[in-house]
Each structure stands twice: as structure tokens, then as C-alpha cells.
Amino acid sequence: LIGLNEFSPNSEFLAEAGQLTCSDEAPTQSVCGNIIFLFTGFDSQQLNETMLPVILGHTPAGASTRQTIHYGQEVKSGYFRQYDYGSLENSLKYGSVDPPNYDLSKVSAPVALHYSNNDWLASPTDVDALESELPNVIGKFLVPLDQFNHIDYLWAIDAKTLVYDTVISIMRQY
Template sequence: MALYDSPACIDFILKKTNKDKVTYIGHSLGTTVFYVMSSMRPEYNEKILAHLSLAPVAYLGHMTSIVRLLVPIAPVIYETINTLFHGELLSRSPLLDEALKLFCTLNKAQMIFCQNLIFVIFGKDPDQVKPTIVPAYLGHDPAGASGKTVYHLSQFVRNPNTFRQFDYGSPAENLQHYNSPTPPDYNISAITAKVALIYGQNDLLATEKDVKLLYPQLPNPIGLIRVKFPAFMHQDFILAKDSVPLFANKILQILNSLK
């Protein structure tokens, strides 16, 4: 995604619009993709007017989500996904669609149950995320992920304060890929594009501690912005009913300042 897909999208947009730069707005893993792209393909920094990171994910050592309980068995989960599902996790299928419909959308009690599953994983915010949003949300998410990507993220949790390339599990395998027994860190100092970090203090995945660990390492930071709503959590960036006053207006303000 970071080495090929995002650069291809950026080049396509620039060619179609006849522009020199794009503004990249990412959420969660979308921010991780940007950091990896701009550190490993630094020439793309010149094509970025600014990057706005919503719920930034580089470091995950302080995450408090219930998914942290799965980190110790992440290698087993990874091998199972590879064996049974060809390396794909929760890809959309008629079976998954029907299961989500049966367990989460048929009545209000089911919607409340699945709303609380969202809260356990991402952070609790019943003021912004109502049960009635659950059917629409599950119509789009989960949308599938690479098992390798998820396993890679678990390595960020297992190794606090590190943002490094994929660990293949043994010094010998890492030597084959990196000429080093341990994976190299991503070079954050190579991310020379302007970057603003926008986060919620109730985010169980992209915690305030981890966001603040990243910010001073960025060469060209333009804003460390905490959403002014104490319960604001990870998925509020796509689900919050008051998104405009809580953070969208701030995004527009930043975009207008770049012109």
C-alpha cells in the first residue's frame, strides 16, 4: 500500500488535475501508510502540500483497546489467516454480510450490542455514535485487510516506542530481507512534508501518549490538535454526528491556510 498503491494514486491525481501537489488526509491505517510511503519513498514528500493525520498510527505501545489481548497469539492468528483465508482477514462476502445483518441490525437491542462492541475496541462515545448508525457503519466496515498488515501492527504493540518494518520472526529470515537480524526502523526524519496530527483523548488505539511520541520527531510539523470533546474516540472521525464543529471545521481551516 505504501510503496506502490498510494504513490500510484498520487501520481494519477496529479496527472489528471495537472497539479504539482496534493493534500493527503488519512485516518488510522491511512496515516501509517503515509508515514511509511514518505519515509521509504522520500521523493513523494515533494508531491504533498500537507498531510492531515486523523487518529495517527505510528506507535501503538500505549494502546488500551481489548484487541491488545490478542497480541500474544498474533503469530498463531497470522498463520491461521494464511492457511484458511489466503492471507485475507474479514473480506466482504455474502456470508459475512448476512452474519452482520443477523447479529447487529434487526432490532434496537442488537444495534446497542454491536454499538458496545465498537466502544470496547475503539473507545466509548454514546453521545456521538448512536445505535441507529450501526447498520450503515457495518455496510462498509469491516472491509477486509491483509493478515500481514494486521500482524505487523501487532508488532508495534509488542514493541513499545518502535516504528519499524515487518519482523519475519527469526534473525535468519530478517537477514534475507534486510541484511540485518532485526527489522530496521522507519526513518521518520525523511518525512519532510508538512504534517498535522489530530486526535481524540478517548482513543483506545491511537492514544495521546503515542501521538505525542510521534509529533516531536516530525521534521515539518504544523499542528498537534486534540479534539475538544473528552469522549472523542478513534472511529468518531468517521461516525461522529457533530463532526463539523468537532473537527471538520478545523480541517477546513488548515486547508485554507495552505492556499
């Protein structure tokens, strides 16, 4: 499950298990959706259950172990900063016992922030904090559906009208 360099929970076994337990005919189909929701927020209204075998065949796609640890460090510390190697290695690498924060004031590209109230991985409070650090926020867009969650940006039945149309419209302006 966790290798030396990669956290890759996706496998052929999980894809097959997803097909078997999450297909339209499976009595356990609703359980599959709830497993996804445990990590991203609950939203059965936007879940196309017919797509569950496909979704679970590709989700999660994997990440480096260091990336996963780094995300945990940021959540725990409350800071958006570089990887924490520990005091000694931080001192050697960064010249400080703590890793430096990312300097978001240097972001020069226009940024449109899209967020939702039910996203367990990027809360509205986090989006507000990010907005206050970025110099070129051109808009902050709350998805107009209270139950919209993190995975819904990819898989929601109404993602096109709730998010994608706005994203495309903004991109056309720049």
C-alpha cells in the same frame, strides 16, 4: 475469517446480521454499538444508532493479514519499524536481525496531528512520540470531547465540527 493473504471479517452474512440486529426496531441495537466500541473506545454520546446497520455493513473493511500482524508487532515492540520477518530473514532482507525503524525525519510534508483522549488505537502518548520524530509538525489538535474515539473520526455525529472543519481549514492553508 483469516485467509492466507487477507483478514476480511466483513461479509454478506455480517451485513445481513447487522441489519437484523442493529436496526432501530431491534431490541439488541445497543449491543451493536458496544461491539464496535470494544475495538476503538467507548463513546455512545457520538454514536448515531440509526446508522448502525450501515456502519456494521462496512466495518471492518478488511486488511491484509501481513498488515494486521505488522500492527501487532509495532504495538508489542513499541517501535514504528518495518515488518519483522524473524532474525534469519531480517538479516537477509535488512542486513540486521531486527527490522529497521522508519526514518520519520525524512518526512518533508507538513503534518497536522489530530488525536483524542479515548482513542484506543492511537493514544495521546503515541501522538506525542510521533510528534517528536516528525520534522514538520504544523499543529497538534486534541479533539475537544473526552469520549471521542478512533471510529468517531468517521462516524461521530459531530465529527464535522469537532474535526473536519479544522482539517479543511488547515488543508486550505497548504
